[in-house]
Amino acid sequence: MSATSHDTRGSRRTAAGTPAGAPGTKPSLRARLGGRQPIGMLFVSPYVVYLAAIFLYPLGFAVWMSFHSYFFAAPGVEVARPFVGLANYEEVLTDPAVWRSFLNIAVFLVINVPLTVVGSLVLATALNKKLPFRSFFRTAYYIPYVTASVAVVGVWMFLFNSGGLVNRVLGSLAPDPSWLVNSHLAMPVVAVFVAWKQLGFFVVLYLSALQNVPNELYESAAMDGAGRLRTFWSITVPAVRPATLLVLILATITGANLFTEPYLLTNGGGPDGATTSPVLLMYQRGLQQGHPDQAAAIGVILVVLITAISLIYRRLVERD
Amino acid sequence: MKKALLAMLPVAALTLTACGGSSDSGASNSARGPITIWYSNNAQEVSWGKNMVAAWNAAHPKEKVTAQEIPAGKSSEEVIGAAITAGNAPCLVLNTAPAAVPGFQKQGGLVPLNDFPDGEKYLKARVGSKLSQYASPDGKIYQMPWKSNPVMIFYNKDLFKKAGLDPNDPKLSNYQDFLATSKKLVDSHAAKAAIWPAPSSEFFQSWFDYYPLFAAQTGKQLVENGKSTFDTPEGLKAAQFWKTMYADHLAPNETYNGDSFADGKAAMAIVGPWAVSVYGDKVNWGAVPVPTADGSAGKGTFSDEKSIGMYTACKNRGTAWDVMKFATSKEQDGKLLDETGQMPMRDDLTAAYPAYFASHKQYTEFAKQAAHTVEAPNVPNSVEIWQTFRDAYSKAVIFGKGDLATTMKDTAAKIDKLANGQ
Numbered sequence: 001m002s003a004t005s006h007d008t009r010g011s012r013r014t015a016a017g018t019p020a021g022a023p024g025t026k027p028s029l030r031a032r033l034g035g036r037q038p039i040g041m042l043f044v045s046p047y048v049v050y051l052a053a054i055f056l057y058p059l060g061f062a063v064w065m066s067f068h069s070y071f072f073a074a075p076g077v078e079v080a081r082p083f084v085g086l087a088n089y090e091e092v093l094t095d096p097a098v099w100r101s102f103l104n105i106a107v108f109l110v111i112n113v114p115l116t117v118v119g120s121l122v123l124a125t126a127l128n129k130k131l132p133f134r135s136f137f138r139t140a141y142y143i144p145y146v147t148a149s150v151a152v153v154g155v156w157m158f159l160f161n162s163g164g165l166v167n168r169v170l171g172s173l174a175p176d177p178s179w180l181v182n183s184h185l186a187m188p189v190v191a192v193f194v195a196w197k198q199l200g201f202f203v204v205l206y207l208s209a210l211q212n213v214p215n216e217l218y219e220s221a222a223m224d225g226a227g228r229l230r231t232f233w234s235i236t237v238p239a240v241r242p243a244t245l246l247v248l249i250l251a252t253i254t255g256a257n258l259f260t261e262p263y264l265l266t267n268g269g270g271p272d273g274a275t276t277s278p279v280l281l282m283y284q285r286g287l288q289q290g291h292p293d294q295a296a297a298i299g300v301i302l303v304v305l306i307t308a309i310s311l312i313y314r315r316l317v318e319r320d
Numbered sequence: 321m322k323k324a325l326l327a328m329l330p331v332a333a334l335t336l337t338a339c340g341g342s343s344d345s346g347a348s349n350s351a352r353g354p355i356t357i358w359y360s361n362n363a364q365e366v367s368w369g370k371n372m373v374a375a376w377n378a379a380h381p382k383e384k385v386t387a388q389e390i391p392a393g394k395s396s397e398e399v400i401g402a403a404i405t406a407g408n409a410p411c412l413v414l415n416t417a418p419a420a421v422p423g424f425q426k427q428g429g430l431v432p433l434n435d436f437p438d439g440e441k442y443l444k445a446r447v448g449s450k451l452s453q454y455a456s457p458d459g460k461i462y463q464m465p466w467k468s469n470p471v472m473i474f475y476n477k478d479l480f481k482k483a484g485l486d487p488n489d490p491k492l493s494n495y496q497d498f499l500a501t502s503k504k505l506v507d508s509h510a511a512k513a514a515i516w517p518a519p520s521s522e523f524f525q526s527w528f529d530y531y532p533l534f535a536a537q538t539g540k541q542l543v544e545n546g547k548s549t550f551d552t553p554e555g556l557k558a559a560q561f562w563k564t565m566y567a568d569h570l571a572p573n574e575t576y577n578g579d580s581f582a583d584g585k586a587a588m589a590i591v592g593p594w595a596v597s598v599y600g601d602k603v604n605w606g607a608v609p610v611p612t613a614d615g616s617a618g619k620g621t622f623s624d625e626k627s628i629g630m631y632t633a634c635k636n637r638g639t640a641w642d643v644m645k646f647a648t649s650k651e652q653d654g655k656l657l658d659e660t661g662q663m664p665m666r667d668d669l670t671a672a673y674p675a676y677f678a679s680h681k682q683y684t685e686f687a688k689q690a691a692h693t694v695e696a697p698n699v700p701n702s703v704e705i706w707q708t709f710r711d712a713y714s715k716a717v718i719f720g721k722g723d724l725a726t727t728m729k730d731t732a733a734k735i736d737k738l739a740n741g742q
Binding site: 071183 | 398401405407409423426427429518519521572574575577632633703704714718
């Protein structure tokens with residue numbers, strides 16, 4: 001450890017102490033594979049194995065499945081699983097229900113992600129100040145995140161059904177049909193529900209980012225006469241940009257994996273498919289209807305889209 | 321990115337499961353030894369199951385049965401499907417849904433019962449003519465029809481009285497009367513809803529709203545001889561009836577968070593004989609058959625039946641077959657009837673247990689209905705067919721969108737393809 005620990009700020013060196021980029025020298029194969037600390041490979045290997053077993057293998061298998069005619073069979077049962085090319089993709093992409101589910105999730109993300117980012121940043125900024133009962137508020141915002149969706153969904157059903165509290169407050173302004181059975185309002189309600197439920201987690205992310213913003217910046221801004229809004233916009237927002245990227249990506253990924261809420265809150269993707277999500281369709285096709293190959297095709301499309309959106313976020317947020 | 325992979329989890333979980341387990345290894349139908357069985361988590365069935373297993377084990381110490389409730393999951397069918405894939409399904413599951421049988425059969429998970437030397441003879445002797453509804457397209461029988469819950473209309477006599485209706489002679493036999501009665505119940509504020517079937521999108525929900533009325537009207541299964549049967553004037557009448565119920569707010573299109581009938585929010589419910597013990601003294605109830613368009617006697621009702629399946633992971637299939645026969649013997653069927661009120665799938669049920677029906681009058685009408693139950697069709701893509709139907713029904717009937725006849729016609733065309741394995 002001591003032999004190389006002081007190299008971290010200098011040029012990279014091989015295990016033998018030779019500068020890696022020195023002219024006329026070539027790092028050994030061992031050095032190239034193991035890096036400066038070969039033993040580090042040993043330390044990270046459990047996680048690498050976990051990652052490979054839990055994520056990489058199933059992902060690879062799902063991609064393979066999506067190009068084959070595949071269904072789950074009992075061990076020892078011989079079944080043909082021929083390569084079918086893009087047939088599964090053609091099947092799902094010509095299915096209006098699949099397109100509807102992707103459109104639904106787009107609506108969800110357009111509402112949920114900005115709400116999550118703005119809501120969590122504003123709340124985190126407020127909770128970062130010296131407020132009375134600050135610990136209480138921090139805990140209160142986190143409670144929905146750690147509460148089981150099944151329990152919380154029940155409360156929201158009581159709030160948003162036709163005779164629920166929200167409609168009673170709204171009186172004659174209450175929508176008809178009511179929120180959860182209204183094709184135009186059901187998905188926005190789901191999006192708000194998820195934003196509210198996840199907010200606590202993202203507030204914690206922003207709070208940790210805010211701890212790293214030097215206080216001097218705020219003091220300088222105050223001396224320059226910047227108001228609260230100006231300080232927030234010109235100092236806080238740029239300072240937590242890496243956290244914002246993380247929140248954007250995580251909120252998008254979580255949202256794109258929407259399942260529990262349409263399954264429970266709107267009774268299986270209702271009304272009339274208005275809240276059906278791609279993952280709910282995957283569940284129906286793959287587990288209930290015995291078409292895991294089609295479910296895998298939907299999953300692969302979803303992963304590609306999420307990856308693309310995440311890359312766009314990164315490009316936009318880190319452009320400076 | 322790591323989280324992005326969560327999108328693949330449903331697929332991944334089963335992928336991993338698929339890699340485990342042991343092979344079928346050609347277990348013999350005469351092999352004997354210990355076996356494992358699963359039964360439902362219904363308290364009364366658990367009680368019956370424990371007694372049945374104890375009786376078997378006392379008489380067969382070398383062929384011990386180990387029983388447990390079906391492991392928890394979103395549904396029994398998903399748990400069983402995963403167990404088949406993993407190769408660790410039990411020998412018998414006493415809660416196999418007929419609609420799931422085509423899928424389990426496709427997986428290679430079920431043992432055909434007519435492969436046992438006395439299999440077909442036993443099944444025919446016990447079940448009688450209704451057995452044909454449980455045969456698979458390949459001509460084999462992969463399930464022992466076990467017990468049914470023929471559905472009827474339960475109504476709350478107190479709420480009927482409150483609405484000014486005669487609780488002892490409810491006008492519910494034809495669609496027109498049923499609608500008029502429903503309107504009176506809601507308009508009088510006796511109940512928030514006349515009837516409140518779950519308006520949700522799960523594939524099986526049509527079994528408890530449309531299908532009983534369709535069965536009563538036609539006596540047919542949803543698909544017969546590879547062709548859908550609901551895109552007919554009779555099928556449309558039943559759909560139009562429900563469309564009117566929803567459009568006139570006699571049946572809400574929102575889910576009730578609880579039991580609307582028990583809570584007095586709905587004046588009627590579509591239920592099987594299990595409801596007798598559940599509602600018991602809590603509701604002052606009466607029961608009538610599901611309505612037909614013109615009030616003529618119904619040609620059938622939905623069975624809500626559960627079968628016993630034997631699974632290919634079973635090594636000691638000789639014992640499993642014997643246990644299956646023991647569990648469906650006249651004696652055990654009588655005990656099941658006594659403990660649960662559910663109807664054993666036996667020919668001439670009332671004649672088989674005269675003493676029970678003499679002392680349990682409220683079950684007699686259910687037993688009569690049990691004589692002409694209509695089952696979910698045993699065809700390829702069964703679950704997908706029901707989901708396709710439910711999606712269309714949800715759109716055109718529950719939410720009243722589009723033209724009903726056109727929607728049903730288009731749906732019938734899709735279902736015809738699915739029923740033929742396309």
